[in-house]
Amino acid sequence: MKLATYKDGSRDGQLVVVSRDLSTAHYATGIAGKLQQVLDDWNFLAPQLEDLSQTLNTGKARHAFAFEPQMCMAPLPRAYQWADGSAYINHVELVRAARHSDVPQTFYTDPLMYQGGSDDFIGPCDPVVCADEAYGIDFEAEIAVITGDVPMCASPEEALEGVRLVVLANDVSLRHLIPHELAKGFGFFQSKPATAFSPVAITPDELGEAWQGGRVHLTLQSTWNGRKVGMCEAGPDMTFHFGQLIAHICKTRNVRAGSIVGSGTVSNRGVEVDGKKDWPKGYSCIAEKRAIETILDGKPSTEFMKFGDTIRIEMKDKNGQSLFGAIDQQIVSLDEQA
Amino acid sequence: MKLATYKDGSRDGQLVVVSRDLSTAHYATGIAGKLQQVLDDWNFLAPQLEDLSQTLNTGKARHAFAFEPQMCMAPLPRAYQWADGSAYINHVELVRAARHSDVPQTFYTDPLMYQGGSDDFIGPCDPVVCADEAYGIDFEAEIAVITGDVPMCASPEEALEGVRLVVLANDVSLRHLIPHELAKGFGFFQSKPATAFSPVAITPDELGEAWQGGRVHLTLQSTWNGRKVGMCEAGPDMTFHFGQLIAHICKTRNVRAGSIVGSGTVSNRGVEVDGKKDWPKGYSCIAEKRAIETILDGKPSTEFMKFGDTIRIEMKDKNGQSLFGAIDQQIVSLDEQA
Numbered sequence: 001m002k003l004a005t006y007k008d009g010s011r012d013g014q015l016v017v018v019s020r021d022l023s024t025a026h027y028a029t030g031i032a033g034k035l036q037q038v039l040d041d042w043n044f045l046a047p048q049l050e051d052l053s054q055t056l057n058t059g060k061a062r063h064a065f066a067f068e069p070q071m072c073m074a075p076l077p078r079a080y081q082w083a084d085g086s087a088y089i090n091h092v093e094l095v096r097a098a099r100h101s102d103v104p105q106t107f108y109t110d111p112l113m114y115q116g117g118s119d120d121f122i123g124p125c126d127p128v129v130c131a132d133e134a135y136g137i138d139f140e141a142e143i144a145v146i147t148g149d150v151p152m153c154a155s156p157e158e159a160l161e162g163v164r165l166v167v168l169a170n171d172v173s174l175r176h177l178i179p180h181e182l183a184k185g186f187g188f189f190q191s192k193p194a195t196a197f198s199p200v201a202i203t204p205d206e207l208g209e210a211w212q213g214g215r216v217h218l219t220l221q222s223t224w225n226g227r228k229v230g231m232c233e234a235g236p237d238m239t240f241h242f243g244q245l246i247a248h249i250c251k252t253r254n255v256r257a258g259s260i261v262g263s264g265t266v267s268n269r270g271v272e273v274d275g276k277k278d279w280p281k282g283y284s285c286i287a288e289k290r291a292i293e294t295i296l297d298g299k300p301s302t303e304f305m306k307f308g309d310t311i312r313i314e315m316k317d318k319n320g321q322s323l324f325g326a327i328d329q330q331i332v333s334l335d336e337q338a
Numbered sequence: 339m340k341l342a343t344y345k346d347g348s349r350d351g352q353l354v355v356v357s358r359d360l361s362t363a364h365y366a367t368g369i370a371g372k373l374q375q376v377l378d379d380w381n382f383l384a385p386q387l388e389d390l391s392q393t394l395n396t397g398k399a400r401h402a403f404a405f406e407p408q409m410c411m412a413p414l415p416r417a418y419q420w421a422d423g424s425a426y427i428n429h430v431e432l433v434r435a436a437r438h439s440d441v442p443q444t445f446y447t448d449p450l451m452y453q454g455g456s457d458d459f460i461g462p463c464d465p466v467v468c469a470d471e472a473y474g475i476d477f478e479a480e481i482a483v484i485t486g487d488v489p490m491c492a493s494p495e496e497a498l499e500g501v502r503l504v505v506l507a508n509d510v511s512l513r514h515l516i517p518h519e520l521a522k523g524f525g526f527f528q529s530k531p532a533t534a535f536s537p538v539a540i541t542p543d544e545l546g547e548a549w550q551g552g553r554v555h556l557t558l559q560s561t562w563n564g565r566k567v568g569m570c571e572a573g574p575d576m577t578f579h580f581g582q583l584i585a586h587i588c589k590t591r592n593v594r595a596g597s598i599v600g601s602g603t604v605s606n607r608g609v610e611v612d613g614k615k616d617w618p619k620g621y622s623c624i625a626e627k628r629a630i631e632t633i634l635d636g637k638p639s640t641e642f643m644k645f646g647d648t649i650r651i652e653m654k655d656k657n658g659q660s661l662f663g664a665i666d667q668q669i670v671s672l673d674e675q676a
Contacts, residue, residue: 011378011594040349078418078594080457086524107522114524115453117587119418119594131491131590153469153672174590184445186424186452187525193590249455252469252512252531256349256416256457334491 001046001053002200003028003165004325005035005073007123012036013073017052018200022325025067026056035076035201039257042148042164046203069325074121075167075201076146076258082118082195083249084142084171084262085111089239091267091288098291098300111240111248114188116171118260122196124325127332128172130193130307136176137305137331141222141284141313142169143234144262145242146201150255159250160214160243166207168198168220168324169262170313175287175304197260198313199325206323214241216315218323220266222284223312224305229289230282232266234315307333339384339391340538341366341503342663343373343411345461350374351411355390356538360663363405364394373414373539377595380486380502384541407663412459413505413539414484414596420456420533421587422480422509422600423449427577429605429626436629436638449578449586452526454509456598460534462663465670466510468531468645474514475643475669479560479622479651480507481572482600483580484539488593497588498552498581504545506536506558506662507600508651513625513642535598536651537663544661552579554653556661558604560622561650562643567627568620570604572653645671 002020005013006027015028015035031048032038038045055061086092092112093103122128130137143166150162177191204211210218217235221228240248242261249255267288268281277296283289290300305311314326340358343351344365353366353373369386370376376383393399424430430450431441460466468475481504488500515529542549548556555573559566578586580599587593605626606619615634621627628638643649652664 080416080418081455083455083527104522106518110522112522112524113527115455115527117419117421117453117591118456119597120592129490135590152467177590180444182523184442184448184450185520185525186450187523189421189451189453190586190590194592248528252473252515252528253455254458254532259457 001050002202002206003035003049003075004200005075005077006071007073011077013077017049017056018067019056020206022067022200022322024056024061024064026052026061026064028052036258039146039148039164042257069199070125072125072199073123074197075165076260077121079118079121079258079260080256081259082116082262083113083259084116084264085113085240085245085248086264087111087238087240087245088264088267090237090269091265094267094288094291094295098294108239111245113245113248116192116195120194122194124196124199124327125329126196127330127337128196129332129334129337131334133307134176135174138173138175138286139222139224139305139311139313140171140173140265141220141230142171142262142264142266143216143220144169144197144260147246147255147259147261148257150246150250152250152252152254154247154250156241156243156247159246160241162246162255163204163242165201166204166216167201168313168315168327170196170311170327170329171262172196173285173287196327196329198327202323210317214243218315218317220284221314221316222282225309228282230284232268232281232284234266237268238263305331307331307336339388340540340544341373341387341413342538343413343415344409345411349415351415355387355394356405357394358544360405360538360660362394362402364390364399364402366390374596377484377486377502380595407537408463410463410537411461412535413503414598415459417456417459417596417598418594419597420454420600421451421597422454422602423451423578423583423586424602425449425576425578425583426602426605428575428607429603432605432626432629432633436632446577449583451583451586454530454533458532460532462534462537462665464534464667465675466534466667467670467672467675468512469672471645472514473512476511476513476624477560477562477643477649477651478509478511478603479558479568480509480600480602480604481554481558482507482535482598485584485593485597485599486595488584488588490588490590490592492585492588494579494581494585497584498579500584500593501542501580503539504542504554505539506651506653506665508534508649508665508667509600510534511623511625534665534667536665540661548655552581556653556655558622559652559654560620563647566620568622570606570619570622572604575606576601643669645669645674
């Protein structure tokens with residue numbers, strides 16, 4: 001089934017069930033008002049939502065209305081956890097190669113992960129508000145899962161059973177704040193402003209065959225200012241699957257229902273063409289494009305985002321049907337918003 | 339007023355108002371069931387709770403009952419944000435001096451802060467469950483505030499206005515996991531398991547004169563295995579006040595209601611006695627004791643916590659009245675708990 005959260009002026013919005021083709025929606029009132037409620041009591045509430053979903057998909061829901069992604073908040077407008085991995089090691093390899101630094105061997109067995117802020121997510125079509133263009137605004141196209149309860153010390157296989165929903169994310173990054181922040185030794189903080197999520201969160205079964213081994217085997221599209229810059233395969237190059245990422249958190253603590261766990265920037269390995277390196281799939285964040293330029297030309301030539309820039313992130317199934325709806329945002333200055 | 343959350347088998351517990359002397363409590367049913375609800379709608383709900391609090395304090399509440407800290411969850415059993423600063427630079431100086439590393443000058447103007455997990459806090463008298471003693475289990479006695487909404491780019495003064503409640507925290511740390519984790523460059527993650535909070539959250543006015551300039555000018559007591567190891571002054575050595583810590587988060591994003599912002603380990607400067615350095619106030623975490631030992635003797639001699647160890651963290655007012663109730667926990671192995 002597919003779920004979304006409609007804006008209604010409240011902090012948590014209103015839960016709606018969305019049809020498979022994203023054409024219609026139906027309020028889940030009577031079953032649950034908020035998505036967190038469903039995650040808290042999944043076994044009881046999810047089957048009721050599944051029933052409504054089936055009615056909606058067969059065109060028989062009595063109060064269905066046209067689905068508008070612009071009306072959506074993030075599926076969880078605020079969450080109790082947002083833990084973002086860096087599961088595509090190729091991304092790390094590229095960024096490090098650009099600064100002539102090796103990838104430690106442990107990075108291939110021990111996931112990189114940071115704890116993100118989760119009190120104020122932004123909707124899929126909401127502006128990315130930033131105080132200063134000079135912060136080096138970048139998008140990061142990712143896949144994320146929303147979990148149920150997973151106990152401390154769960155194995156990757158057990159943890160994978162805890163996946164309830166899949167979403168897309170734009171993990172906005174402020175690149176020029178990162179070097180100073182990482183040098184302080186405590187990890188990302190100011191360099192990671194509010195994250196945006198896709199209009200719709202879907203159960204893994206909606207992915208069919210494409211959901212395999214805790215990975216989504218489909219193409220993640222990133223379109224920057226109307227130009228398609230990334231057509232990245234999310235499956236094969238994902239070094240750690242979502243069960244491994246969740247289990248990484250579980251090493252020393254429980255993971256509770258409604259936790260969102262991200263994949264990090266989706267990234268594909270380069271290929272050798274006539275003795276020259278090439279990255280035909282493009283990129284899911286500008287930092288990676290700049291790393292490629294640095295490797296090839298000695299310095300980056302692509303600049304980060306400017307106020308007014310747009311970014312669209314979407315994933316389609318084999319038939320070209322959008323699965324999650326599109327993240328479709330504009331970069332806006334704080335003054336402009338106010 | 340003083341607020342607590344009673345265990346009732348649910349994820350968020352039941353909100354209770356607690357009397358100033360911590361002797362009695364009263365369910366807030368009819369006003370609000372959960373603390374997050376109050377933070378979401380503070381201006382409307384807080385005055386109603388204040389009324390109940392006054393009735394309770396004058397002994398006139400009709401359904402008052404004896405307050406039991408053991409019945410408490412964390413005031414917010416789960417939260418949308420837990421951002422922990424390291425506001426007592428003396429702590430950083432000690433730890434760095436022990437490893438012969440200087441404190442960068444920017445640390446005195448730009449707060450250190452990490453994003454903590456907030457989906458699964460533990461109650462003040464709940465066990466600290468850990469899979470392995472070899473992780474180097476340490477307590478960290480801290481003060482924290484719970485905020486209302488504070489907008490992006492708020493000044494420290496504006497941010498300070500956003501403080502709604504004050505609590506104590508035990509920011510449990512797994513010291514032997516930290517070096518490897520920080521070396522990865524993404525900050526703390528597995529080294530910071532679930533945090534515990536005091537039984538009671540109090541409004542700043544309950545601190546009277548002791549709440550000054552965004553700091554709590556009282557003594558934080560830490561008692562390890564029944565031995566008082568820390569009597570640390572929380573006021574004078576706090577390099578960054580809570581308004582500055584909240585404003586640090588606000589540089590690139592909004593801070594939303596129910597965010598918890600911590601001070602980091604409360605720590606006092608050493609003094610010179612007969613040409614010899616001494617730290618008469620003791621320590622609020624074992625890592626600091628070990629740093630002092632390393633500075634004085636070349637190596638640490640105090641070991642981290644073992645299964646069965648206890649830690650009690652408390653703060654009293656000038657009359658010896660406990661303000662928040664005590665965090666009083668035992669370290670327990672995962673097997674033992676299961």
